[in-house]
Structures are given as structure tokens and as C-alpha cells.
Amino acid sequence: MKPKKNSTDFLHIGHKIQTWYSKNARDLPFRNTKDPYKIWICEIVFQQTRIAQGLGHYNRFIERFPDVKTLAEANENEVILHWKGLGYYSRAINIHKASKQIMTEFSGIFPSDYDDILTLKGVGKYTAAAVSSICFGERRAAVDGNFYRVLSRIFADDFDVSQTNAFSYFSELAFLIMPENAGDFNQAMMDLGSEICRPKNPDCGNCPVNDDCLAFALGKVSEFPVKTKKVKVENHSLKYYFVHRNNQFIIQQRGDDDIWKKLYEFLPEISSELVPFIKNAKTVNHKLTHRNLSIEIFDVEINSDLVWNEIISNKNLIVSDFEDSQKRSFPKPLENYIQNTLKD
DNA sequence: AACTCGGGGGC
DNA sequence: GCCCCAGAGTT
Structure with missing residues (x-):
């Protein structure tokens, strides 16, 4: 059973998360920039990858390929070399292809429109939302694993996150609590999901929105998010x-x-x-x-x-x-x- | 809609 | 051992 979710009842939750973030944001190398190139690279590097694991790769990548042009002119094998040990190597190949795409189709200027960003190789709904909101102020929810976890718990919502339409479903939930600045909110949700609302052993005692979390009130935090599709080895x-x-x-x-x-x-x-x-x-x-x-x-x-x-x-x-x-x-x-x- | 793509870390 | 991580492309 899902509670009826009306549009204006939950905005204070997003504001609390925002306030928490302003004091507790992680100090990361891509946090003090709105350079779409760097935000794009970090979004790709950290897909399915923990911050601690990818930080070294991100720093080395930006040092060697500081901008789109440098990346586009590089040899593919050198780009892949900088991905060594990270896994999901199509990310490196696609990043390289996309840099060439930006040179030829967007005159070397990183596209500012969501739909244009979405046309880049290796960029899906999540990454396009993250870059366009953080760098260009678009109102988009960067729905990732953190969003699934935080939102499903706040609303005690058992929507199956392994469903194909989970992105759009949780995107709608996100808009119920999203403050004015979508870019800051997206990053705040990532830090909350990583630091407080963790998959295992969530730190509910220090959560800024534990008063608003239905799963916490029900003592069922560990039951969310619901995921039916199991990994087969x-x-x-x-x-x-x-x-x-x-x-x-x-x-x-x-x-x-x-x-x-x-x-x-x-x-x-x-x-x-x-x-x-x-x-x-x-x-x-x-x-x-x-x-x-x-x-x-x-x-x-x-x-x-x-x-x-x-x-x-x-x-x-x-x-x-x-x-x-x-x-x-x-x-x-x-x-x-x-x-x-x-x-x- | 289901399948495939890495490597590391937490428990 | 199992699950998750700033997901996306292919079939």
C-alpha cells in the first residue's frame, strides 16, 4: 500500500536535505566546478563505482585530458589505459567517441541542452540529468541508486527498482521534495545516500529527515528499496x-x-x-x-x-x-x- | 523486458 | 557468499 502523495506536502524534506548538505557535503575534486566536461567525466567514472575506488582514476584522467579537445585528439588505447582496473570499459570507449561527437556536432562546445547531452555516446537519462542540472540549472532529477534508496525509504514505497520504469517513477517522487536548485539537490541526495542512508547499516540516528521517513517510523528501513531481479553468477x-x-x-x-x-x-x-x-x-x-x-x-x-x-x-x-x-x-x-x- | 558489461568493498 | 556502487547499450 502506498500513501497518497500530494504535490506540496513534502517540500520541507528537500529543504532539510539541502541544509544538511550545506554543512556535510563531501570534499570532492569535482565539487567546486560547473565545468560540464569535468562533471560529465566524473559522472561516467562513478557509474556503478564507489568514490574511493574511482577517485584516483578521475584525477589522472582529468590531468591527462583536461578538456574535450585534448580527449578527442587522444588515441583510443591511451584513453582505455587511463581506465585500467576500473571495469565496464565501454565507458572509456564511449567517452572518447562522445568527445569526438562534441567536436564535430557541437563545434567543440559542450552542449547545454538536456536533449543534446542525451545524444552523446554513453550518456543516458541519469548522466544527462546530472550534467544539465549541475552545470546548466535545468530542473532534472538525477535518479540513481541513491535516489531509489532514499526515496523508497522516505515514502516506504515498495515500487520495484529493477523495473524498467523505475527511473521515471522515482523521478516523480523526487520532484515532490526537490527545492529550487536541482543541481545542488541532486548532489545532496548522493551524499545523503552515501553517508547516511546507506544500503546496509544506515545511520538513521543522524539522518536530517528521520522525522519524515515512513520506513524509519515503521521500523522497516531494511526492507527498502524493493528489488526483485537478482544477480545470477x-x-x-x-x-x-x-x-x-x-x-x-x-x-x-x-x-x-x-x-x-x-x-x-x-x-x-x-x-x-x-x-x-x-x-x-x-x-x-x-x-x-x-x-x-x-x-x-x-x-x-x-x-x-x-x-x-x-x-x-x-x-x-x-x-x-x-x-x-x-x-x-x-x-x-x-x-x-x-x-x-x-x-x- | 531481459541481458551484458568489472572490479572492489561491506558484511 | 551475496549485494551494492553518481548506469548505459544491445537485442
């Missing part, structure tokens, strides 16, 4: 051949149609002539959100120049070494393997 196995000779090893670049888009990897298979060169194998386990990977890595030591030269004559393969590999983005387990193998 499957086991998956991979094989790699670490083909090497004299501190050099063979790698190739992945495609963009699978996990680890455009990252580098060892050889997934070798010709039968190379089988006799296999020395040993070790298995590395790696957990992803949707898969448990078991990666078997065969050590293939080539002790013949003739064979080695035959291998590296293949133009699709890359001869790498430790120093070269540091300038490329590898999947985490393969990066670890390189570290562990070459430090001996």
Missing part, C-alpha cells in the same frame, strides 16, 4: 597461452563485443607445433559480478629463434615486454599474472 573457464622468449611475450588486443573490451590479452590458442614448448600451467580464479572465472594459463617458453621468428611474423600479434605492458590495459587477472611472472 555463473562459472566460466578461460585458457590462455603465455608465449614468451627472453623477457618478451606475445599479446593481442581484444575486440569490443565481449568482456574486457579493447583490452590486451595473452593468446587464447596456439598452433599444434607449439604444444611441445608448454612447460607448465597454473590456474587463476577471478570473480566478476556475473561470472566466476577460472583461467588456466599455460607457460609456453620458446627456446628456438626459428620458431619465435615464425610466431612474431604474424602481423596480428604484438611482441610485448614488461615495460611495454605497463603502457597497455590488461584485464586484472592477466595484469596480476604479468606482475607475478616477471618479478622473478
Whole structure:
């Protein structure tokens, strides 16, 4: 059962959140700017990513690519290198594409209109709302996981956040409490959701709106938000051949149609002539959100120049070494393997 | 509407 | 082990 939500009854909640934010805002590098480029980058970096995890990447990214033009003129592999270890690598590829889009379609000026921002690669409803509200004063709710959590608890609303229309539903709820400044409100909701209204162990005692929170009054905070779609984890196995000779090893670049888009990897298979060169194998386990990977890595030591030269004559393969590999983005387990193998 | 995309951290 | 994190694109 949902309480009837009339339009003007809840505005004081947003004002309390705003007041709390003015005193308790987190000190973050993108907080004292309205540069749409920097806000855009930070919104992409922090999609599905904790602040603590992404801060270093954000700072390095902005330092190397301080504006749209610099980013658009950069090599895609260097952009992906700056995403190394962050995951969801299509974000890096799309950021790069979008920067070129801004150069060609918007004359290098970051678009100020919500619908224009929405046309950028990798920018969806959330990011377009965040950038347009924070940087250009548009009245949009940047509905993310924090909004789902805070609003579902305040209103004890059991709307399933895994439904496709959850964004528009909670956007309407957000407007019930949103003060004049949507940009500040959006950021306030993120900090409240992160610092107080946490997924587990919420700090309700220090919440500025605990008096207004229906879930808190009912003692049912832990029951919100409601999410029916569960994450399914499957086991998956991979094989790699670490083909090497004299501190050099063979790698190739992945495609963009699978996990680890455009990252580098060892050889997934070798010709039968190379089988006799296999020395040993070790298995590395790696957990992803949707898969448990078991990666078997065969050590293939080539002790013949003739064979080695035959291998590296293949133009699709890359001869790498430790120093070269540091300038490329590898999947985490393969990066670890390189570290562990070459430090001996 | 369902599926896919990473890696890290909290409990 | 399970869930979540400043979500978006594809099918």
C-alpha cells in the first residue's frame, strides 16, 4: 500500500536535505566546478563505482585530458589505459567517441541542452540529468541508486527498482521534495545516500529527515528499496597461452563485443607445433559480478629463434615486454599474472 | 523486458 | 557468499 502523495506536502524534506548538505557535503575534486566536461567525466567514472575506488582514476584522467579537445585528439588505447582496473570499459570507449561527437556536432562546445547531452555516446537519462542540472540549472532529477534508496525509504514505497520504469517513477517522487536548485539537490541526495542512508547499516540516528521517513517510523528501513531481479553468477573457464622468449611475450588486443573490451590479452590458442614448448600451467580464479572465472594459463617458453621468428611474423600479434605492458590495459587477472611472472 | 558489461568493498 | 556502487547499450 502506498500513501497518497500530494504535490506540496513534502517540500520541507528537500529543504532539510539541502541544509544538511550545506554543512556535510563531501570534499570532492569535482565539487567546486560547473565545468560540464569535468562533471560529465566524473559522472561516467562513478557509474556503478564507489568514490574511493574511482577517485584516483578521475584525477589522472582529468590531468591527462583536461578538456574535450585534448580527449578527442587522444588515441583510443591511451584513453582505455587511463581506465585500467576500473571495469565496464565501454565507458572509456564511449567517452572518447562522445568527445569526438562534441567536436564535430557541437563545434567543440559542450552542449547545454538536456536533449543534446542525451545524444552523446554513453550518456543516458541519469548522466544527462546530472550534467544539465549541475552545470546548466535545468530542473532534472538525477535518479540513481541513491535516489531509489532514499526515496523508497522516505515514502516506504515498495515500487520495484529493477523495473524498467523505475527511473521515471522515482523521478516523480523526487520532484515532490526537490527545492529550487536541482543541481545542488541532486548532489545532496548522493551524499545523503552515501553517508547516511546507506544500503546496509544506515545511520538513521543522524539522518536530517528521520522525522519524515515512513520506513524509519515503521521500523522497516531494511526492507527498502524493493528489488526483485537478482544477480545470477555463473562459472566460466578461460585458457590462455603465455608465449614468451627472453623477457618478451606475445599479446593481442581484444575486440569490443565481449568482456574486457579493447583490452590486451595473452593468446587464447596456439598452433599444434607449439604444444611441445608448454612447460607448465597454473590456474587463476577471478570473480566478476556475473561470472566466476577460472583461467588456466599455460607457460609456453620458446627456446628456438626459428620458431619465435615464425610466431612474431604474424602481423596480428604484438611482441610485448614488461615495460611495454605497463603502457597497455590488461584485464586484472592477466595484469596480476604479468606482475607475478616477471618479478622473478 | 531481459541481458551484458568489472572490479572492489561491506558484511 | 551475496549485494551494492553518481548506469548505459544491445537485442
